[in-house]
Amino acid sequence: MGEQHTGRADEHGQHGQRAQHVRLRRWTDLDIPILEESNAPEMTEHLGGPEDDAQIHRRHERYLRGWDVGMPRMFAIVDERGTALGSIGWWESEFQGEPAYETGWSALPSAQGRGVAKSALALLVADVRAHGERRPLTAFPSVHNAASNALCRAGGFELRGTQQEEFRGAQLQMNVWVLDPPSSPDDAWHEHLPLLVYGTLREGEPNVGRLGETAQFGELVRIPGVRMYQAGWHPFAVWDATATDGIVCQVVRIPPADFTNVLAACDDLEGTVGPDDPANWYDRVAIEYPAQTGPERAWIYVASATTASGATNDLPEVPGGDWVART
Numbered sequence: 357m358g359e360q361h362t363g364r365a366d367e368h369g370q371h372g373q374r375a376q377h378v379r380l381r382r383w384t385d386l387d388i389p390i391l392e393e394s395n396a397p398e399m400t401e402h403l404g405g406p407e408d409d410a411q412i413h414r415r416h417e418r419y420l421r422g423w424d425v426g427m428p429r430m431f432a433i434v435d436e437r438g439t440a441l442g443s444i445g446w447w448e449s450e451f452q453g454e455p456a457y458e459t460g461w462s463a464l465p466s467a468q469g470r471g472v473a474k475s476a477l478a479l480l481v482a483d484v485r486a487h488g489e490r491r492p493l494t495a496f497p498s499v500h501n502a503a504s505n506a507l508c509r510a511g512g513f514e515l516r517g518t519q520q521e522e523f524r525g526a527q528l529q530m531n532v533w534v535l536d537p538p539s540s541p542d543d544a545w546h547e548h549l550p551l552l553v554y555g556t557l558r559e560g561e562p563n564v565g566r567l568g569e570t571a572q573f574g575e576l577v578r579i580p581g582v583r584m585y586q587a588g589w590h591p592f593a594v595w596d597a598t599a600t601d602g603i604v605c606q607v608v609r610i611p612p613a614d615f616t617n618v619l620a621a622c623d624d625l626e627g628t629v630g631p632d633d634p635a636n637w638y639d640r641v642a643i644e645y646p647a648q649t650g651p652e653r654a655w656i657y658v659a660s661a662t663t664a665s666g667a668t669n670d671l672p673e674v675p676g677g678d679w680v681a682r683t
Contacts, residue, residue, distance in 0.1 A: 402498035404524030478651030603677035
């Protein structure tokens with residue numbers, strides 16, 4: 357256990373209820389009230405009790421500093437209006453003597469029962485997949501925290517046992533939950549998922565033919581954490597955790613029989629060689645997106661770190677992150 361420990365989750369959102377639409381926003385200096393509200397006795401009953409004010413402020417400073425030094429990667433959970441709903445994050449850890457990541461979260465009382473924690477955890481897993489290495493993701497809720505344990509199970513984590521550890525001066529009995537990375541890079545790279553397209557691959561745009569005649573064009577969704585610029589006749593999308601409004605994408609589903617060929621055509625268009633390949637112009641990354649029935653996974657193409665470095669200095673940002681609606 358490390359930076360933050362699994363606190364109170366959503367009491368009801370794991371059982372098929374439609375998930376609340378939420379976003380993850382990087383932790384800022386304005387977010388200390390989230391920690392203060394989460395520090396109430398009823399919110400910390402599974403964590404050994406509340407922290408004092410000095411401990412809260414030190415935790416807040418660690419969360420802020422993490423964005424400068426790389427870890428922990430802490431977020432505020434917010435709704436469409438930016439209202440705070442809780443906190444979640446991940447950091448480096450170990451599991452069975454090997455490098456791993458650990459996650460912890462807390463949904464505020466006003467956010468419980470609305471599927472907030474379930475949606476936030478799905479987005480967190482996507483962030484780990486996009487920005488972390490191929491390591492297990494672990495969580496250690498108290499054996500008595502039924503909501504957080506149910507959330508781990510619903511999130512695809514596997515129960516690997518229990519362990520006891522001292523935390524805040526108390527001996528806590530914790531369940532050990534583990535979410536393994538994809539079975540192999542090759543299997544994960546060819547996974548049949550929808551595509552999130554936002555520029556010249558959108559319906560009616562010039563490169564839509566790359567998607568084939570059987571492509572099924574679906575709903576528009578907004579993907580936070582990505583910023584879009586205009587590079588002449590095509591968009592240029594980069595990861596940016598401060599882009600809380602994100603970009604507008606269209607969900608495109610490809611029938612299994614055509615998926616391999618369509619994916620190869622899109623990889624060719626985007627200059628994508630392979631997973632994390634330094635030659636990539638754009639990386640293809642599997643992320644969670646907010647479907648109407650709850651978070652689902654899809655592929656998205658975003659500029660690789662090498663491509664993005666300094667490339668946006670002279671490019672205009674696309675207003676509202678919507679390529680088709682630009683003027």
